[in-house]
Amino acid sequence: MTQWVYSFGDGKAEGRADMKNLLGGKGANLAEMSNLGLPVPPGFTITTEVCTYFYKHGETYPAELEKAVDAALAEVGRLGGGTLGDPAKPLLVSVRSGARVSMPGMMDTVLNLGLNPETVEGLARLTGNPRFAYDSYRRFVHMYSNVVLELEHSIFEEILESEKETKGIDLDTDLEAEDLKRIAELYKTEVNKRLGKPFPDDVKKQLWGAIGAVFGSWKSHRAQTYRKLHHIPEDWGTAVNVQAMVFGNRGDTSATGVAFTRDPATGEKVLFGEFLVNAQGEDVVAGIRTPQPISKIVRERSGAKKPSMEEAMPQSYAELKRIAERLEAHYRDMQDVEFTVQDGKLFMLQTRSGKRTAESALKIAVDMVREGLIDKETAVARVDPQALDQLLHPTLDPNAPKECIATGLAASPGAATGEIVFNAEEAEKLAADGKAVILVRVETSPEDIHGMHAAKGILTARGGMTSHAAVVARGMGRPCVSGAGMLKIDAKLGTLTVGATTLKRGDILTIDGATGQVFKGRVPMRQPELTGDFSTLMGWADQIRTLRVRANADTPDDAATARRFGAEGIGLCRTEHMFFEADRIVAVRQMILADALEDRQAALAKLLPMQRHDFEAIFKAMEGLPVTIRLLDPPLHEFLPQKDEEIAEVARAAGTDPAKLRARAIALHESNPMLGHRGCRLGITFPEIYEMQARAIFEAAANVEVAGGRLVALEIMIPLVGFKTELDTLKTRIDAVAEALRKEGKKTPPYIVGTMIELPRAALRAGEIAQTAEFFSFGTNDLTQTTLGVSRDDAGTFLTEYLARGLIPRDPFVTIDRDGVGELVKIASQRGRSTRAKLKLGICGEHGGDPDSIRFCHEAGLDYVSCSPFRVPVARLAAAQAALTKAVDGD
């Protein structure tokens, strides 16, 4: 027969910590603490299977449940000394929900259950403390009415306030037993009035009402939404914990509190937390009274006057400290505990792994390895890679006052403060004068890149997480808030308006790219400090991971940053970014405007030495490592000005006829440039462009070698291949360039030619494409756009709503869409490798820096991920965790 109820208490329990699926997190840990002999008030857990049964059988319980609950309750009474509903020796219990994972969407706790007009008298008698008894009673009626009967808090708060007013007092503590008794009666009358039935005095009714409310809350709208957003299966169900009450509100030798076994902010090994004398649990949270620190050292540091628990209740403190150490040693993790001291005796009410900041997580993980508590693998698994970003970028001082005027997307982490500028030129000019500036744009385009580089941070009104601004900012490591749609930007007037606030050019603005918030004025910051713990942990991660980590880097600077952060090569060097620099764009435009092949070749001849120079610097920075260079990818019109004024200006600068320039810009205009004349399609129709690039690559590598540098492993990458014939045609051309150089008597370095897989067709035809391609790099940005048929530039209008409504679990441009895009990656990997067993596989889309996507890449058998330089540590850690997935199961 199924066991529906599991008892605990008195140094033993029917459950264990590893029975979370059956008992929920709270129940399993209560059982575990009992088994450890820790002082846990007796109680029992009704299993999650009852919840499942409840919903499978029209919200009814298993026949045997009532008897089992009665038996368990009797045992609790025996251990706790009392009986539910017995006025002579009343037993009071708490009833709490407890799913496998903590779920804020669910029912809270009901305390003091079992009180009614008779038992409250008994309690008063028994404790000799009528005020305590009636205080508990009015708390119970309020809580039960709110949590179980679903009446609003304000109903009861109003009654309480009006009574206090009548009596002319301010503090709840000034209410006397009689007042509290009257208030409880008023509460009950109000409940009767509102619900048309009396508040239940029958304690069994109270208990089953609370149990039913817990199970009912599993299907509440809030809980369902929460589950949808956090991918928690509907059929997990919740458990119900019923536990004998202990009272922190029985006078000055009673208290209640929460504690962390280490400082959750810094990781320091000190008992950290707060407690309140003569209070019940909810008082600590409610914030009416200010809780006191638990440890003396923490109190001293904070300058608080009231004594710490260590000073006020040295014995209970000593026991709590002993238990905390015991729990840490037992769970091998920092614990977050709840406790109550009743008449000088300590009781433990909950323990669980404590939440912590990135800084703390890092320190605790490394410390615990040193202390021998955990091994390196566990340490690596414990630190959230996403949170590492906090450690690599400045953050806002959490305690500083600040005025948030707008919120956009957290597009690139880090905080920045500076003067507002509205265009790239101004950004560059002011930055050259040593000023810190924030570049504010409706959206950015490739022409803004130098300004973005000059700015401390970037703020845009339009564009998603993978908009131009976001992608480039992350690549550069610049903080960025994108898509702050409430901003009205008038670049001509030089104003930024949001609601009633208008800021002007030169006004100071602060952005937090980690939260997406925008603040008026300057906000103090904390600079990142990379401790030795950081490199220790990264070293362990590197030992564990099998996936290699490269960086997307287009400049020597990026390359150097990437290498500093531990990149093992460049996975994507976009050659077009080089084309946008001021001294090149002129030649690029000449090339585009050329009518004849010769004119185009003449323009390309001007670009050749520049590209060669770029490559030389990058190859030097990456000595000895692989470098994947992607040949020209974007449509040519991206290089031409679009607006009439700009056209006139550019034409003047280039000595061209504006009409011709305009005509060319119009001719190059495309309805859907993402699906247009770009990538290898340019290489096919204008082969001289790719030939110039190939020559620049080969000559640069040769020059570096001649100068004594170690050769990089050259990987030439053809973008947007859909047909094997495209790759064949272009590889032939590239090989011909190498051959021509050899004939000219020049050295040519070894190189391989591969392709981006960024079109569904390429993924499907990977088997034949791999006959020619020597490596694949998954361009998951474009592959996501084509597979889902979603333009990331245009997705804001509907994808945000999809996310909000749970139609899609995650932004597919942030975390790879495993079911769709992921299947294509797997198909391509499998087909590619069945043609060419040693085919090198990597990913170079934005997903390369996202931990969940990195886990996917590991599972799919890729060789490496490539991400922006600042994401490299994140990727290294995520890759290690992916490798550990089977060994250490994440929480």
Added chain:
Amino acid sequence: MTQWVYSFGDGKAEGRADMKNLLGGKGANLAEMSNLGLPVPPGFTITTEVCTYFYKHGETYPAELEKAVDAALAEVGRLGGGTLGDPAKPLLVSVRSGARVSMPGMMDTVLNLGLNPETVEGLARLTGNPRFAYDSYRRFVHMYSNVVLELEHSIFEEILESEKETKGIDLDTDLEAEDLKRIAELYKTEVNKRLGKPFPDDVKKQLWGAIGAVFGSWKSHRAQTYRKLHHIPEDWGTAVNVQAMVFGNRGDTSATGVAFTRDPATGEKVLFGEFLVNAQGEDVVAGIRTPQPISKIVRERSGAKKPSMEEAMPQSYAELKRIAERLEAHYRDMQDVEFTVQDGKLFMLQTRSGKRTAESALKIAVDMVREGLIDKETAVARVDPQALDQLLHPTLDPNAPKECIATGLAASPGAATGEIVFNAEEAEKLAADGKAVILVRVETSPEDIHGMHAAKGILTARGGMTSHAAVVARGMGRPCVSGAGMLKIDAKLGTLTVGATTLKRGDILTIDGATGQVFKGRVPMRQPELTGDFSTLMGWADQIRTLRVRANADTPDDAATARRFGAEGIGLCRTEHMFFEADRIVAVRQMILADALEDRQAALAKLLPMQRHDFEAIFKAMEGLPVTIRLLDPPLHEFLPQKDEEIAEVARAAGTDPAKLRARAIALHESNPMLGHRGCRLGITFPEIYEMQARAIFEAAANVEVAGGRLVALEIMIPLVGFKTELDTLKTRIDAVAEALRKEGKKTPPYIVGTMIELPRAALRAGEIAQTAEFFSFGTNDLTQTTLGVSRDDAGTFLTEYLARGLIPRDPFVTIDRDGVGELVKIASQRGRSTRAKLKLGICGEHGGDPDSIRFCHEAGLDYVSCSPFRVPVARLAAAQAALTKAVDGD
């Protein structure tokens, strides 16, 4: 041992007609005719395997080949009465290439091989006709030098002309034996001068030279390109046919000619063809002399004076007729034969299935079934579905003089003549006055639809085979030439310039949508006449095919046309086209401009009765058949004007602030609208639009039923689904509309809800989508765009070049890309049906009217194809042929 050489002649042969792979088409049919006992000059075929061997072994021959050729040659001599190179009894041969399929890219024929200074004397002696001998000799030297030695024709033509000039004569026939002898000598001297070595007199050298040239021509650049374009495998190789010469140039009892067993233009059962007395084969083709008709009746009809073969050579004619009938009965198909009459004796030199016009193919196929020659299946397989278009549309009189001024894409078949107009309004106005107009636009947009409807034909300068103009024109059955890039259109000035020609508004223009040609002025036309044969053949096709054929139809007119052409339902009814009509667009724009839900609902309330009315008319037209209605698909900005003038005008008409209109247009602007906020994404974010449409559909169906009409089978289709959650959300909404109607006491018809599969993700996730979807319709236009990452509007710049260079075999927007898009269709079909075994599968992209794509759909197990109404007969026939694929192998 491999047999490298196959002999034929004297009423028997080693080969057969079914040995085309080994002997090539020509060789196999020569063998077959020999076996039939027909008068075929003896000869032999060197097999295609020799060609394969030749290229596998460094262009050398199998060791045994020479001996086999010698033996076969001896046999030819025995039968033909002579020996190659024997001056006493010279044997002359022809050498011709012959692959499995006819390949214009390959080597032509060499006639009269075996002549040299000695044998020509012998031939003169033997025939008593020196002029014939030397005429043959100079022809041989010219032909051999051109075909084998690769010297240009002009070299020899110049010598001939200069000799004629010297002699003061005009006609070749006036040259005497001596002249011809001298000319042959001059030819040889010139060859020696140009090549630095003498023309070969050694007849064996001549023979092996010709054989080598045939094999060499297999890898010529021209042949390779031809093979690439026609998907002919490289390893098929060609055969070589060596055959004893017979001479049609031995005097007035000799002749040569070509004949069709039926009229290739009309299909009439009459011996059709041309012949020349005293001539060799190339004279018929060369066009120097005018050939005479073969049959008397044809001569009389044409009004030619010179006697027909029937009259001039009644005996030979009678034998030719007998043989023609024999061949037709044997091959069960209309034959195209070559023959020569030598001194009154008829010889057959070739037979093959004759090429024919659509009209002729249809008549011949139906006649032959009636004659008992073939069965219905064969008849159905014989008619090219593509060619059917010729029968459904007016065509230009092929004999009329015409001035082609430009060529674009053959975007929609049929010919049209009319006055040039440059915008839709003008087209409508002039058409209302009863004038025929051709609408000329740079490109068309949805706002031009009423003008396209009013015009007789459409001509655009931009846009491919699936541009807006092309798609809409095909749907309407309007002739269209698109993408005629050489046209310079200035709509403001009202001029159309191409090269030096400028046409003005009102000038007459003719377009041929079947060829893509544009003509100045009026060109006489032939109106289509659908004969009884047409419906007979279509009836047979309908009996054979298993694939159903529906039409894409958005209006009652389209629906009626579709039904007339045999459509079995509507596979795609695009509801947005209804929104563009003048009386609706105002309400549509109000809806788009609405700030609040209520305003949007008010605008939708105005649209509801209009949509309901549209649907009523369509449902009436399609009574009893299935109708698939696609809910709103295009991005909203398509409904707004874009240019400032238009905005001002529309704002005035709608009583709106132009600034607001402009702001909305800008806000709705997308970088890649194809991948933007459209399809079901609109339905999710603006559910009230789809709800209005669902209500209109249900109410319309109920009204038709109330009026006594038979219900259509309603299929409501959600476009652009990528995630099952999208379909779930929208199906719930649609069901709720039906439920609401029921609650209002209204009738709701049965309906099913399905989805377009037009995104790669949808194809991959078809298994789960089919949990909700009750049918799939493959939107292969968009599926091609996303799978290949190619915007069809922008593809012109590179796809044309890809096609020209053989990088892709076919335009993937015309014929489905089997390897990429096709695999996704198969994946989706298989996964969808594994969830829902009876899932209805169809295709509604442009591919639904393309025979090759229809074959694919049949193979993939789809239930139906849907195409534009005018393509329905094409699809019916193609579907039947697909069903026959295994039974009757196409040529």
